[in-house]
Amino acid sequence: MKVVVDMNKCQDHGQCVFASPDVFSMDDEGRLLYVSDPDESLRDEVEEAADVCPLQAIRIEA
Amino acid sequence: MPAAPSPVPVTGRVVVAGASMGGLRAAEQLRAAGWTGAITVVGDEPHMPYNRPPLSKEVLAGKASFDSLAFTPKAAAADVEWRLGSPVAAARLAERTLDLADGSTLAFDGLVVATGMRPRRLGCPGPTEGRHTVRTLADAQALRDALTRPGVRVVVIGAGFIGCEVAATAVGLGVREVTVVDPLPLPMVGPLGEAPARALLRRHEERGVRFALGTGVAGFEGVGGAEGGEDRVTGVVLSDGRVLPADVVVESVGSVANTEWLDGNRLDLTDGALTDEQLRVGGLPYVVAVGDVARFPNARYDGVPRRVEHWSIPTDTAKHAAKVLTAQLAGFEVCLPAFAPLPTFWSDQHDFRLQSFGAPALGKGDVRVLDGDPDGDRDGDVLFGYHRGGHLVGVVALGGQAAAMGAAKYRAQLLKQPALTA
Structure with missing residues (x-):
């Protein structure tokens, strides 16, 4: 699975971190970090993360 | 030996009344829940569903175009029929028929009420x-x-x-x-x-x-x-x-619920469409409501039905309501726990953000400062805790990213809190 976050849109709300903590996290300054090629078994939670992103900045490309 | 009946009928149609975020999420979640029949979404605006929070901020400021607001529907919802610019005018729920403003009628097996609000x-x-x-x-x-x-x-x-x-x-x-x-x-x-x-x-x-x-x-x-x-x-x-x-x-x-089209069906439409704890409307197994038009009891709190106008609610309600509707259209009893979302909201104003988790409005009588000094230096981050019966029911952060992260630390605690009783 390939995940892309539009960092021009991202405003560090962190909702994706709650939905998919295996893929998304925040650094100490509260800036988003993420795994761009997570395991297929995480698809449901990554879709959830994309749904709850207030800026709709997360795309699942494959 | 006869083949086992398919658990979900492959024929039939679910109509989603309302083509904003709640309508889109309902269509997507119906597919995720296994509904294989037709889905038609009817809406009054000419646009495909778009994200509304930027309207009062980035769009007003000239920093966001429509293209940047449009939701990208999930691939599983690619076969959904969109009938835009033709709002529902009336519903005859007993006959499972809708009248559209353009004069046409639309029959349904299942109905999702997602018509939202309009400004008062x-x-x-x-x-x-x-x-x-x-x-x-x-x-x-x-x-x-x-x-x-x-x-x-x-x-x-x-x-x-x-x-x-x-x-x-x-x-x-x-x-x-x-x-x-x-x-x-x-x-x-x-x-x-x-x-x-x-x-x-x-x-x-x-x-x-x-x-x-x-x-x-x-x-x-x-x-x-x-x-x-x-x-x-x-x-x-x-x-x-x-x-x-x-x-x-x-x-x-404030806003007014768009429910006039449901008049005459013996529903409680006092302030939005009243639902039960499974988001069903009027006790009918084939009608559910999603988004801010749904007045639902939250099993996490006191059981009082309320409409919730937070951005998170269309997604939360759609996920639950789609499972309920799909199961019932297939003839199953619903055996899901009662709907009990943890509300969350934010509001960006000037250079600061309000970030909330839980239900602060239920704990307004006992607000405590958890961090920072609300009367101190200009622009200091502040975190407020809202309590009811001595229990934390909500947090609100006011300030920058550090404040919002401080609020997020309480989310797990709010999720674990036992349900409030009325």
């Missing part, structure tokens, strides 16, 4: 030109055009989420006179309670927003319309007698 308008008579609301893309574009004319004076009526965000955006655009009017003594005091609302007021005033609080609006002044009437607004008459000069008026005085 002030009843006072007077000029209409120059008076704005912010709910749709067209509203936001019209208001942006008005705000970017040189030298305009702006009066925002209503100091809630939309009013505070619009006032902040207007100041950011360089509008010199922005005044917010509200009959309550503090901005956003309804959702936030007194101490946080006081801190919010001070931040707005420091950034140039003026307030006329504790007073309502008695009427409008205006000048010369095409017919010689008072068509264009020039001022807002307050109930304390003052007149605020205004070229642009924004009415942000």
Whole structure:
């Protein structure tokens, strides 16, 4: 699975971190970090993360 | 041996009434729940579903185009039929039939009520030109055009989420006179309670927003319309007698549920469509409601049905309601736990953010400062905790990213809290 976050849109709300903590996290300054090629078994939670992103900045490309 | 019946009928149609975020999420979640029949989404706006929070902020500020707001529907929902620009006019639920405004009828097996809200308008008579609301893309574009004319004076009526965000955006655009009017003594005091609302007021005033609080609006002044009437607004008459000069008026005085189309079906439509704990409407197994039009009991709290206008609610309700509807259309009993979302909201104003988890409005009577000093130095981050019966029921952070992260640390605790009883 390939995940892309539009960092021009991202405003560090962190909702994706709650939905998919295996893929998304925040650094100490509260800036988003993420795994761009997570395991297929995480698809449901990554879709959830994309749904709850207030800026709709997360795309699942494959 | 006869083949086992398919658990879900492959024929049949679910109609989703409402083509905004709740309607889109409902369609996607029906597919995720296993509904293989047809899905038709009917909506009044001509646009595909788009994200509304930027309307009072980035769109007004000229920083976001429509393309950047449009949701990208999930691939599984690619075969959904969209009937846009033709709102539902009436429903005959017993016959499972809808009448659309364009004169056509639409039969359904299952129905999702997702028609949302529209802005409440002030009843006072007077000029209409120059008076704005912010709910749709067209509203936001019209208001942006008005705000970017040189030298305009702006009066925002209503100091809630939309009013505070619009006032902040207007100041950011360089509008010199922005005044917010509200009959309550503090901005956003309804959702936030007194101490946080006081801190919010001070931040707005420091950034140039003026307030006329504790007073309502008695009427409008205006000048010369095409017919010689008072068509264009020039001022807002307050109930304390003052007149605020205004070229642009924004009415942000709450919203009204779009449920008229459901009249005549013996439903409780007092304030939105009343649902049970599984988001079913009117005790019917084939009708559910999603989004801010749904007045649902939250099993996490006191069981009192409420509408919730937070951005997170369309997604939360759609996920649950789609499972319920799909199961029932297939002839199964619903064996899901009662719907019990953890609410969350945010509001970006000026250079700060309000970030909430839980239900602060239920704990307004016992607000404690968990971190920071609300009366201290300008711009310090503050975290408020809201309690009911001694238990934490919500948190609100006011400030920058560190404050929001502080609030997020309480989310797990709020999720684990035992349910409140009424």
